[in-house]
Amino acid sequence: MTEPLLAVRGLCKSFGGIAATDNVDLDITPGEIHAIIGPNGAGKTTLINVLSGLLPSDAGTIHFDHANITRASAPARCRRGLARSFQITSIFRNVSALDNVALAVQSAAGHSFRLWRPARRDPALRGPARALLERVGLADRATVMAGNLAHGEQRQLEIAIVLATRPKMLLLDEPMAGMGIEESERLLHFLRELKEQYTMLLIEHDMDAVFALADRITVLVYGRVIATGTPQEIRANPDVRRAYLGDEAAA
Amino acid sequence: MTVETPATVPQSPRLTTRLRDARTSVALLLLAIAAITPVAAPALGQPFYVDVTARIMIWAIAATSLNLILGYGGMVSFGHAVYLGIAGYTVGILAFDNITNGFIQWPLALLICGLIALVFGAISLRTKGVYFIMITLAFAQMLFFLGISVEKYGSDDGLLIFTRSEFDFGFAELDLSDATTLYYVIWILLIGSVYLSHRIVNSRFGMVIQGAMANETRMQAIGVPTYRYRLTAFVISGMMCGVAGLLSANFERFISPDVMNWPRSGELIVMVVLGGMGTLFGPILGSVAFLLLSEILSTWTEHWHLIFGPFLVLVVLFARGGLSGILDRLTGRADR
Numbered sequence: 001m002t003e004p005l006l007a008v009r010g011l012c013k014s015f016g017g018i019a020a021t022d023n024v025d026l027d028i029t030p031g032e033i034h035a036i037i038g039p040n041g042a043g044k045t046t047l048i049n050v051l052s053g054l055l056p057s058d059a060g061t062i063h064f065d066h067a068n069i070t071r072a073s074a075p076a077r078c079r080r081g082l083a084r085s086f087q088i089t090s091i092f093r094n095v096s097a098l099d100n101v102a103l104a105v106q107s108a109a110g111h112s113f114r115l116w117r118p119a120r121r122d123p124a125l126r127g128p129a130r131a132l133l134e135r136v137g138l139a140d141r142a143t144v145m146a147g148n149l150a151h152g153e154q155r156q157l158e159i160a161i162v163l164a165t166r167p168k169m170l171l172l173d174e175p176m177a178g179m180g181i182e183e184s185e186r187l188l189h190f191l192r193e194l195k196e197q198y199t200m201l202l203i204e205h206d207m208d209a210v211f212a213l214a215d216r217i218t219v220l221v222y223g224r225v226i227a228t229g230t231p232q233e234i235r236a237n238p239d240v241r242r243a244y245l246g247d248e249a250a251a
Numbered sequence: 252m253t254v255e256t257p258a259t260v261p262q263s264p265r266l267t268t269r270l271r272d273a274r275t276s277v278a279l280l281l282l283a284i285a286a287i288t289p290v291a292a293p294a295l296g297q298p299f300y301v302d303v304t305a306r307i308m309i310w311a312i313a314a315t316s317l318n319l320i321l322g323y324g325g326m327v328s329f330g331h332a333v334y335l336g337i338a339g340y341t342v343g344i345l346a347f348d349n350i351t352n353g354f355i356q357w358p359l360a361l362l363i364c365g366l367i368a369l370v371f372g373a374i375s376l377r378t379k380g381v382y383f384i385m386i387t388l389a390f391a392q393m394l395f396f397l398g399i400s401v402e403k404y405g406s407d408d409g410l411l412i413f414t415r416s417e418f419d420f421g422f423a424e425l426d427l428s429d430a431t432t433l434y435y436v437i438w439i440l441l442i443g444s445v446y447l448s449h450r451i452v453n454s455r456f457g458m459v460i461q462g463a464m465a466n467e468t469r470m471q472a473i474g475v476p477t478y479r480y481r482l483t484a485f486v487i488s489g490m491m492c493g494v495a496g497l498l499s500a501n502f503e504r505f506i507s508p509d510v511m512n513w514p515r516s517g518e519l520i521v522m523v524v525l526g527g528m529g530t531l532f533g534p535i536l537g538s539v540a541f542l543l544l545s546e547i548l549s550t551w552t553e554h555w556h557l558i559f560g561p562f563l564v565l566v567v568l569f570a571r572g573g574l575s576g577i578l579d580r581l582t583g584r585a586d587r
């Protein structure tokens with residue numbers, strides 16, 4: 001078997017008494033889409049927060065791309081190629097969509113200690129940023145202030161920002177959250193397109209999307225992994241049906 | 252997921268469009284008025300206003316420096332006047348010890364400001380919000396009390412500066428003992444500070460400090476270690492404020508601990524907020540409004556604070572974006 005791109009062992013994170021991430025092991029193979037599913041409050045977002053370095057872990061190790069990144073800072077992890085999106089849209093609301101992406105392009109381009117030349121006229125930043133906006137379908141919205149974009153457009157922008165950091169692997173936290181059916185559909189196609197290029201850890205509520213996209217699925221309940229396997233295996237797993245899928249069927 | 256790229260792409264504002272917005276026009280007008288004040292004020296029988304304008308310009312440099320970190324970086328430094336004191340005392344103490352060469356005084360003053368800003372910033376930028384405000388205040392007060400306690404240099408009576416900084420270029424001399432020369436040095440350095448701010452806030456570096464203010468988490472998540480950029484901005488800002496400090500010491504021929512006492516830092520914040528945080532010319536508008544109003548009101552009544560205080564509250568409450576914001580609204584400029 002190929003060596004995993006992301007390898008997690010015994011990862012723990014608790015808030016007060018609540019174990020939001022409880023002894024999680026995870027191996028993500030290069031090129032796969034690995035979905036994480038689980039009920040609300042299962043600890044999916046916390047897992048991404050810990051993997052991306054925005055929250056420190058309490059125990060366990062994280063290896064990414066042959067390096068131990070357990071103690072690395074969030075910016076350092078991003079620069080190694082581990083980029084994340086946010087379930088609750090996190091963009092720079094008071095500047096244009098293009099500025100948002102250009103800033104991420106700038107970060108990927110190296111250090112930002114350039115204090116003189118105007119960044120907004122730098123083709124090395126604007127060009128790639130514009131190409132990315134086009135890729136996510138926001139080309140004609142480039143100059144709109146990000147905070148004024150429609151919700152779905154902000155979600156697309158979120159993805160463009162992530163891609164602009166030139167990642168090897170994406171950590172996507174419910175990228176379709178709050179999107180309409182048509183928008184979700186388009187994003188689904190787009191994610192499939194991205195699969196050619198990136199390894200992905202995908203958190204998603206929409207089960208149809210998950211089963212359509214994922215190569216493997218990990219089920220998280222109360223911070224703990226209760227099952228990992230192919231979509232077929234997960235569908236057939238009685239624990240999963242009881243803990244999670246069953247709920248949905250009942251609803 | 253492809254859409255045609257629009258043919259025309261708006262660039263950042265050109266000079267022509269910038270001239271059209273009101274706050275810029277007003278600020279440029281004020282700078283033009285300042286340029287002719289040394290001639291016009293005496294001709295109008297008000298020579299007193301030359302000094303008033305010079306002082307306003309010095310404060311405007313200090314406010315511009317604070318705006319760089321407060322307005323564009325969200326760093327509420329409540330001890331910014333300390334750099335006025337550090338630079339002022341460097342000039343004063345050197346002059347006291349008979350070193351009046353400006354080529355030594357000024358770079359040394361700015362270097363010391365930079366180093367102290369580096370130390371203060373390195374520690375205080377580890378904190379956020381109210382803690383940051385309090386710790387910058389505490390550092391500044393520490394130096395204020397140091398100034399008070401050093402008797403050799405006048406303690407709280409301050410230190411007279413008998414000779415202004417001397418710049419001998421060999422072929423020519425810049426004679427700051429000439430009031431008009433000093434006045435125009437101040438005028439040029441004010442324009443220089445605003446221009447430097449303009450370059451910085453629009454540069455890659457400027458994008459980072461503004462991004463870190465708007466959304467720190469996102470900034471970290473796209474791979475930018477924000478701390479070192481903030482710290483750099485903090486140091487630049489401290490040094491720029493040092494320029495105001497050494498100009499003030501030369502202008503007044505006097506330096507006392509009072510220039511770095513906390514009310515001065517508070518006034519700087521008020522000037523920036525009043526003028527419009529995060530706008531290039533806001534600090535100029537703010538310092539003109541603040542100092543002229545307090546000047547005029549204080550000639551009307553000794554209780555001028557009773558009018559001034561509520562006025563400030565009203566501006567802050569009802570004019571988001573300060574005076575810049577009011578000017579924009581008067582001329583119907585919607586953005587920002």
Ligand SMILES: Nc1ncnc2c1ncn2[C@@H]1O[C@H](COP(=O)(O)OP(=O)(O)O)[C@@H](O)[C@H]1O
Binds near residue numbers: 015038039041042046
């Ligand atoms: N910053 C936090 N402080 C305290 N508790 C938190 C924090 N973030 C998440 N939690 C708790 O951790 C658990 C997992 O939350 P979360 O990771 O957001 O779940 P999910 O994304 O799967 O819905 C929940 O019980 C939540 O209340």
Ligand SMILES: [Mg+2]
Binds near residue numbers: 044045046087
């Ligand atoms: Mg979540």
